Amino acid sequence: xxxxxxxxxxxxxxxxxxxxxxxxxxxxxxxxxxxxxxxxxxxxxxxxxxxxxxxxxxxxxxxxxxxxxxxxxxxxxx
Amino acid sequence: xxxxxxxxxxxxxxxxxxxxxxxxxxxxxxxxxxxxxxxxxxxxxxxxxxxxxxxxxxxxxxxxxxxxxxxxxxxxxxxxxxxxxxxxxxxxxxxxxxxxxxxxxxxxxxxxxxxxxxxxxxxxxxxxxxxxxxxxxxxxxxxxxxxxxxxxxxxxxxxxxxxxxxxxxxxxx
Numbered sequence: 523x524x525x526x527x528x529x530x531x532x533x534x535x536x537x538x539x540x541x542x543x544x545x546x547x548x549x550x551x552x553x554x555x556x557x558x559x560x561x562x563x564x565x566x567x568x569x570x571x572x573x574x575x576x577x578x579x580x581x582x583x584x585x586x587x588x589x590x591x592x593x594x595x596x597x598x599x600x
Numbered sequence: 601x602x603x604x605x606x607x608x609x610x611x612x613x614x615x616x617x618x619x620x621x622x623x624x625x626x627x628x629x630x631x632x633x634x635x636x637x638x639x640x641x642x643x644x645x646x647x648x649x650x651x652x653x654x655x656x657x658x659x660x661x662x663x664x665x666x667x668x669x670x671x672x673x674x675x676x677x678x679x680x681x682x683x684x685x686x687x688x689x690x691x692x693x694x695x696x697x698x699x700x701x702x703x704x705x706x707x708x709x710x711x712x713x714x715x716x717x718x719x720x721x722x723x724x725x726x727x728x729x730x731x732x733x734x735x736x737x738x739x740x741x742x743x744x745x746x747x748x749x750x751x752x753x754x755x756x757x758x759x760x761x762x763x764x765x766x767x768x769x770x771x772x773x
Contacts, residue, residue, distance in 0.1 A: 542682055545711050549689055553708070555615045555627060559692050566685045573678040580671040585664075592664045 524586070543570060615697060615704070617716070626769060628696040630759040631741035635691045642684045649673040696757050698770060703746070705757060719755050721773050723748040729763045746770075 550563035615624070653669070656662050662669070693708035700721075707715040724746055731742035742763040746755040760766055 546682070546685060546689055549693060549708070549711065553616060553706075554689075554692050555695060555697075559689075562685070562688065562692070566681075569681055570678065570685075573674065573681055577671065577674045577678055580667070580674050584667040584671055588664045589668060592661055 539570075539574060543567070615695075615706075617704070618699075619701070622702075623700045625698045625700060625773065626766075627698075628760055628766065629691060630694055631739060631761040633735070633739050633741065634759055635688070638684070638687045638691070642680060642687075645680055646677070649676060696760060696766075698766075698773070700773060703755070703770065705755070717755060719746060719748060721770070724770070725749055727767045727770060729767055731763065 547563045547567060550559045550566070554560070618624075653673075656669070690708055690710075693706065695704075695706050697704040697706070702721055703719045705715075705717045705719075707717075709715065726747040728745040728747075729742055730745060731737055731740075736742050741759055741761050744757040744760055744763050744766060746757070747753060748755065
């Protein structure tokens, strides 16, 4: 159940990420004037790629079992 | 063969919708202060995870939830990165172009919210410079209001750097 929720959330986040990435780079390359915006688009792409790899790596590092042991007793109080 | 790196070769000041043989005299964006303001606000927000870390790092449950904290921190920086570049893009796409024939004002209000106004130089009747406030005078930015003979008889260009010189440049054409 939890795996399915994470999978759906992951797919939504991935689609949003790719859509925003494409739209921003497209606007910078297609509609801007001069050279600087194209270099900014490259910097943006490289930075967002590094950050997304970091986010994915950190997500898989989370120990969900330990977290649920911490969270479930809190819910039992209510 | 398509050379993808040709994207980064100097392309001059050509713009979308440029007429044949139309020569760009100058191109202006909003005053740098408004970009600096955006950079400063983003810079302030980069400290937020450090503040949160300072508050929660000594709690007993942090050892268990630290991985989640670092994941959320990285996600936060990714969102901040996107927001910063979104604002930077909006700054870069809001432009004032003066050519030998006309003035083009391109206003990007969002990804799919775009406004373009053109104004023939021959139709200009009067140009006023508006500089309101201490900051505007100190940093030398202001608005240009152009009166024309056309149906849309007033054009306003906001927060431009050195508006007096810009007015002079338009009058020189």
